[in-house]
Amino acid sequence: MISLKQIRQDLRDIRYYYSKQKMFDGLANSLGQNDIVERAAMYNKAMQKAPIKLYDVYISLYINNNTQETLAFDWGVSSEYIKMLNKGLCEFLQKQLA
Numbered sequence: 001m002i003s004l005k006q007i008r009q010d011l012r013d014i015r016y017y018y019s020k021q022k023m024f025d026g027l028a029n030s031l032g033q034n035d036i037v038e039r040a041a042m043y044n045k046a047m048q049k050a051p052i053k054l055y056d057v058y059i060s061l062y063i064n065n066n067t068q069e070t071l072a073f074d075w076g077v078s079s080e081y082i083k084m085l086n087k088g089l090c091e092f093l094q095k096q097l098a
Helices: 004-019 021-031 036-047 052-063 068-075 079-096
Strands: none
Touching: 004 021, 004 036, 004 052, 004 079, 021 036, 036 052, 036 079, 052 068, 052 079, 068 079
16 A cells, blocks of 8 residues: 555655646657656546545645645635645545555
């Protein structure tokens, strides 16, 4: 089973990839594609089965590169609520990727 620590690291890597996706995709032809692209696809596939709120958290934090504080402000909720949702996201992914 994949650890929560590994999931958190993968999510940080996925966020970084999406924040610079155009650059990475542009260089893929000359350097080859980084393995993060396959990991992102694996996580994206798992998220297709997620409850809608977790799906939204994943998109907002990791695809759209928002911070938890920014997301809390945008949604009009507390940072603690977003942290709770993010923890639920990690636990959901742990079950899906087992």
